[in-house]
Amino acid sequence: xxxxxxxxxxxxxxxxxxxxxxxxxxxxxxxxxxxxxxxxxxxxxxxxxxxxxxxxxxxxxxxxxxxxxxxxxxxxxxxxxxxxxxxxxxxxxxxxxxxxxxxxxxxxxxxxxxxxxxxxxxxxxxxxxxxxxxxxxxxxxxxxxxxxxxxxxxxxxxxxxxxxxxxxxxxxxxxxxxxxxxxxxxxxxxxxxxxxxxxxxxxxxxxxxxxxxxxxxxxxxxxxxxxxxxxxxxxxxxxxxxxxxxxx
Numbered sequence: 001x002x003x004x005x006x007x008x009x010x011x012x013x014x015x016x017x018x019x020x021x022x023x024x025x026x027x028x029x030x031x032x033x034x035x036x037x038x039x040x041x042x043x044x045x046x047x048x049x050x051x052x053x054x055x056x057x058x059x060x061x062x063x064x065x066x067x068x069x070x071x072x073x074x075x076x077x078x079x080x081x082x083x084x085x086x087x088x089x090x091x092x093x094x095x096x097x098x099x100x101x102x103x104x105x106x107x108x109x110x111x112x113x114x115x116x117x118x119x120x121x122x123x124x125x126x127x128x129x130x131x132x133x134x135x136x137x138x139x140x141x142x143x144x145x146x147x148x149x150x151x152x153x154x155x156x157x158x159x160x161x162x163x164x165x166x167x168x169x170x171x172x173x174x175x176x177x178x179x180x181x182x183x184x185x186x187x188x189x190x191x192x193x194x195x196x197x198x199x200x201x202x203x204x205x206x207x208x209x210x211x212x213x214x215x216x217x218x219x220x221x222x223x224x225x226x227x228x229x230x231x232x233x234x235x236x237x238x239x240x241x242x243x244x245x246x247x248x
Contacts, residue, residue: 004028006098010052023211024052028098030210031055033120035108035136037084038062039185039195040126040150040202042074047203048124049092053210055100056092059116060084061107071192108132113139122209123147124202125171128185130178137162137171137244146209146218147171150202152190153183155226157198160236161205164218169236172244174221194226 005014005024013019013027030053034041037060045058064072064079064087072084079087089103108116108127113135117123123145125136133149140147146164149171151157162171201222208214217233224231238245 006052009096009098013051018213019207019211023213026210026212027052027207028054031057031119031121032124032206033057033059033117033122034124034126035059035117035132036126036128037072037074037088038068038126038128039071039152039190040199041124042072042088043196043199044124044126044150044203044206045088045092046074046095047200048206049096049099049101051203051207052096053099053206055102057102057104057116057120058085058088058092059104059106059108060088061105071190071195073196108135110135110138114142117145118143120145122206124206125149126199126202130175130182133171133175134178134244141170141244148202148205148209150198152194152198153185154188155191155194157194157201157224157226158221159198159201159205159217159224160221161209161217161219164209164216167238168219169238170242170244173239173242174236176239176242176244191226197226198224 010024013024032053034045037058062084064075064082074088083105085103085105089101092101117139123140140163147162150159208216219236220233222233
């Protein structure tokens with residue numbers, strides 16, 4: 001079944017040979033679940049909504065606080081104290097009324113991850129803790145849904161695509177256990193523009209995956225150093241001893 005296209009809204013996509021009409025229709029049919037509406041989820045959700053993704057589910061249990069506004073561009077000062085998922089959904093619908101946005105103001109964990117993510121074609125994980133990342137990864141593998149994962153801290157960021165095929169490495173092939181020296185942005189800080197870069201890269205990977213355009217980061221991870229303004233891509237291999245792969 002073809003999806004009607006707003007020719008004027010998506011004109012710059014339609015003239016791209018890698019997207020065109022068929023790719024724009026694929027975006028319109030796509031169902032994307034975004035875990036975390038913060039620094040990474042904010043730009044990713046904005047760009048995917050603007051790109052014409054047909055259905056977005058925004059999952060975040062938190063409310064907007066003043067210290068979020070340095071980097072979480074989905075929100076405004078008047079939104080302080082409001083639900084991130086609910087307020088974010090309103091902003092996304094205003095950007096593109098053609099995108100159906102569902103707000104889930106709940107914490108995703110190992111017990112509810114499969115239920116919350118079921119039915120999605122693609123998952124974007126922009127959360128800020130390893131417990132949630134592991135739960136998202138496990139649900140992604142169990143449900144057979146590819147996962148675009150992003151992470152940031154201080155001046156550095158990373159992006160990858162996991163679980164895009166049965167033999168692909170999963171997130172826990174890269175991070176098998178919670179690092180003993182794990183840092184949080186609240187403790188070590190993060191430069192405000194960095195989430196915009198990494199979140200936009202996550203959206204770009206999502207668009208490429210949905211449209212079948214170019215070479216995605218499937219089996220690779222992009223590492224970005226904001227202070228040196230350098231990036232490198234590392235090849236990932238599936239770990240035969242990976243607990244995440246074994247849990248599928």
